[in-house]
Amino acid sequence: MTSTSPTRTAADAPTDAAGLMDGAALARRMTDRTARRAAELTRRTGTAPCLATVLVGEDPASVTYVRMKQNRCAKAGIDSRKVALPAATTTGELVATLRGLSEDPAVHGILLQHPVGPHIDERAAFEAIAPEKDVDGVTMRSFAAMGFGLPGFVSCTPGGILRLLDAYEVELAGRRAVVVGRSPILGRPAGMLLLARDATVTYCHSRTVDLSAHLREADIVVAAVGRPEFIRGEDIKPGAVVLDAGYNPGNVGDVDFAGARARARLITPVPGGVGPMTIALLLEQTVDAAEAQLGAGAPVSG
Amino acid sequence: MTSTSPTRTAADAPTDAAGLMDGAALARRMTDRTARRAAELTRRTGTAPCLATVLVGEDPASVTYVRMKQNRCAKAGIDSRKVALPAATTTGELVATLRGLSEDPAVHGILLQHPVGPHIDERAAFEAIAPEKDVDGVTMRSFAAMGFGLPGFVSCTPGGILRLLDAYEVELAGRRAVVVGRSPILGRPAGMLLLARDATVTYCHSRTVDLSAHLREADIVVAAVGRPEFIRGEDIKPGAVVLDAGYNPGNVGDVDFAGARARARLITPVPGGVGPMTIALLLEQTVDAAEAQLGAGAPVSG
Known part of the structure; x- marks a missing residue:
């Protein structure tokens, strides 16, 4: 590969282990852009x-x-x-x-x-x-906007996950996405955002029988349970894309990283994967909100 | 079976073909109760x-x-x-x-x-x-309430489907539910209601690859696509419960009824299954709304 894009290099590198989805780097690029917009808004208003x-x-x-x-x-x-x-x-x-x-x-x-x-x-x-100030995407209205694929603020962690998938050019339409966890600000909206992008979405959770069977068919796995290494590497389908939104004591995610990396095509590290994206979205949406409220004319993201 | 309940008889009858989920009969019982509540409210207020x-x-x-x-x-x-x-x-x-x-x-x-x-x-x-007047359950707020399992008005067709499942004592927790279709007032809220009841929910839709594979694993199928006999009987898992929300020209549902009935444990007929439940929910929720607005103290259903 001759591409100089860090995104492409990570995704396309021929290696036995999965490429890393570098949320820290992507978040930095997003926040650089957010800072430029904030400065411009401050200058203008x-x-x-x-x-x-x-x-x-x-x-x-x-x-x-x-x-x-x-x-x-x-x-x-x-x-x-x-x-x-x-x-x-x-x-x-x-x-x-x-x-x-x-x-x-x-x-x-x-x-x-x-x-x-x-x-x-x-x-x-x-x-x-x-x-109009719900830049963390936690209100019922924001959830419904995600559910219906309408403009609005997104929950920051699910929104960050979608940005990562897009940055690494992961095809979503028609792919099987398994979301493990169903909290109102993480699992549930993550599934809705993936559904709005035409993925076939399965919600798994604490009452799911045979989680492994679901994971073994998943092209995309979103882990959002808050239990260290709950997702076993051996359950990851070869070639899958794994997004780990967990952040447990000891910098451990919800996925057995080493085990999953050996099978996945792309995976987020913990830390440095999903976490930085959450804050990047928060900042970006704060500037979206300020632009809208200060009459700067930019539409709300989403 | 010695039970005289039509519900139990249909569900428990040992037969090669699926029992019918009699939405018309259940809707009549619900509406009888709704009429009594309406009369009482009218008398009091x-x-x-x-x-x-x-x-x-x-x-x-x-x-x-x-x-x-x-x-x-x-x-x-x-x-x-x-x-x-x-x-x-x-x-x-x-x-x-x-x-x-x-x-x-x-x-x-x-x-x-x-x-x-x-x-x-x-x-x-x-x-x-x-x-507070959204008795058809179509607003973003009502959707989010369904999404979060909070009190509120439910979309009438998905709400009717849940009532049918409950009337026939279908276990939902941990079961695989496949919802085919994702419209804002039918498929999407149906999945949310099933998820709130601890089913493992998969949303399938027009972009889904290999719908048959999903259906063949489904304990509960909700068909909500609006295409006549789109769901093939041979894809129904033996013993599954099938709810057909379709109503196409010629009184044809979204499911190949004969084929599905040969494999399912319970199935809704078209007409007389899901359809009557939709109106029964609408009437019930109208009385819920009137009671709340007239200060009669009954909580909103949901």
Whole structure:
């Protein structure tokens, strides 16, 4: 291969092991573009895009994620407004906070870091986010837009997975995609996005009987269960494309990486695969939202 | 078998051919209950439940469907308000009509008969229906509620299919369900409802390669493609449960009925299977909506 594109090189390299889908590199390219758009918007309107990050409590992982997102915002020229609420915050208080941010013209996108505590009605909180500021793609409206293939903000992790598949020119139409996991912000929307792109989509989950049988027929596997190395390498169909959205303690994904890599054609590493794409989508959609709200005319992505 | 329940007799009868899932009989029982609830609500509040039916143009099939729904309403003690608009109605005019009905306290449920003409933005029209009056389950909010397994109005045909499965005590958890078709008001929500009930759900559609291979593994088949006898009997797994939502010219469903019946355990006839359930759900959800809006306290079904 003489291509100098890192994308093509990884995908097409003749090797016994799968090519790696380099989410970190793709996310960098996306975020470079997002930063240029943010700068242009700021220059034209005098206002920088602004993402409000809402964190309830002090769960260490959540604190880290929010800080990471804010740092990436800063590097991309996106303002962030940190809203830290005590762990004892009620659903009503959280809803009021999110409604206030939804009505605040200085805020263009809203991220509610999840999971919130079990005493909070997470769905009620998500629904307090105005659709035009739902840059994390968590509202029912955003889900339905994904379900129907309509324009709108996508859930960032599934959206990132689709971008990776497109960057590596993975054909989706007519291919068998197996999504393992069905959470409202990951597995379910991932399946909907794949269906909208004409894949034949199977949702597998904790109640599925004989997951291996499904995986062995899958051209595309999306692992989104949150259990370390839950997907066995020997179940991966030779030549399949594997996207691992898991991120478990010890930098371990939901897929047995070594085992799967020996059989797959393309696979995402953990870390450096799906994870960086999630933040890249968040930043991109924040600028989409700011452009729309500041009248800059660019359509919402999706 | 000594059971006198028609449901049990059909399901349990030892026979070479599949038992029939008698949607007509189940729909009658549901509508009897709906009529009792409508009468009780009318007695208590002085107001009968009211369904507005909106028809654009004069497509003969649509005219017939609307008339049938109005007749069933009348028999169940539900008022209906017929809104007939000319074929040349614009999206803006239709949206304005639906918004008016959404705000009219005398109307409790709204049905927009579809398909509307190709010059109308059907999604914009559906979204003009207030969620609390979306008794046909067509809005994005209703879809997301089905997608997340939350309370809300269900799309009537998929909702009717689930009721049939429950009436015949078909186990769903862990079973392989194949939904053939992915329309926003039939296939897609049917898959979501089955997923919420813990089935392993595969969406097949026009781009699916080797549909037969999927069908041959399916414990539950939902046929929703609108093509006469598209599903071949020989592809049905022995012992499967087959729900045929098709209704094509000549009273033909989407499934080769004779061929499928020879292999299935349970199957819906066409007509008399899924079709009557659709209207039964519409009436039931209209009374749900009226109870909620008249403050009668019953929760919305779902």
